[in-house]
Amino acid sequence: xxxxxxxxxxxxxxxxxxxxxxxxxxxxxxxxxxxxxxxxxxxxxxxxxxxxxxxxxxxxxxxxxxxxxxxxxxxxxxxxxxxxxxxxxxxxxxxxxxxxxxxxxxxxxxxxxxxx
Amino acid sequence: xxxxxxxxxxxxxxxxxxxxxxxxxxxxxxxxxxxxxxxxxxxxxxxxxxxxxxxxxxxxxxxxxxxxxxxxxxxxxxxxxxxxxxxxxxxxxxxxxxxxxxxxxxxxxxxxxx
Numbered sequence: 399x400x401x402x403x404x405x406x407x408x409x410x411x412x413x414x415x416x417x418x419x420x421x422x423x424x425x426x427x428x429x430x431x432x433x434x435x436x437x438x439x440x441x442x443x444x445x446x447x448x449x450x451x452x453x454x455x456x457x458x459x460x461x462x463x464x465x466x467x468x469x470x471x472x473x474x475x476x477x478x479x480x481x482x483x484x485x486x487x488x489x490x491x492x493x494x495x496x497x498x499x500x501x502x503x504x505x506x507x508x509x510x511x512x513x514x
Numbered sequence: 515x516x517x518x519x520x521x522x523x524x525x526x527x528x529x530x531x532x533x534x535x536x537x538x539x540x541x542x543x544x545x546x547x548x549x550x551x552x553x554x555x556x557x558x559x560x561x562x563x564x565x566x567x568x569x570x571x572x573x574x575x576x577x578x579x580x581x582x583x584x585x586x587x588x589x590x591x592x593x594x595x596x597x598x599x600x601x602x603x604x605x606x607x608x609x610x611x612x613x614x615x616x617x618x619x620x621x622x623x624x625x626x627x628x
Contacts (some may be wrong), residue, residue: 431614441603443557443619450614489556493613499570500613502547504556 404505421490518620532594539608
């Protein structure tokens, strides 16, 4: 099955704390792509990062970092020194071949609340 | 570069009424998607277009939902007649051709069916 699991439904931390959002995926494909999107209260899904299955190099972008480990089928997202503006729902997604078409499969999302 | 545009942003209708949503993708993006996002869940794909052809509509409730992309650019999604359970955010997304290309999403249309 092609599936994404975000086990953390809600996380609440105090500003300036570090926080990690977990993402575990299942796929039979050898070539696939993983994504993280942010959905603020306005509702738009904002693209954060794309990673292909052949590139396990971790990535850092400012306060955001991503840890991709094929051995554990995980693609975790860490926010360092969190800020109130980071409050949003975060979705992990997998693009894989499903019924002959490339489809984006989303996790259930993690609602992150950063308290001042 | 302009993003994906959607209208209206909000719509309230009564059950059994009809409603239509419009989407204009990012210029040059051949692939267009419509998703339904129910509160507290991740987006669910309804239909995928490649230019003006349907690639996948396996999860579109065809008895009441229809979508078209006649000229391969903008698209409309219609619900007729609406049910209470159609209350959701309807998201449009587009991307360039190529397996690794990123989908970019519009702001969505929030539909409330009373």
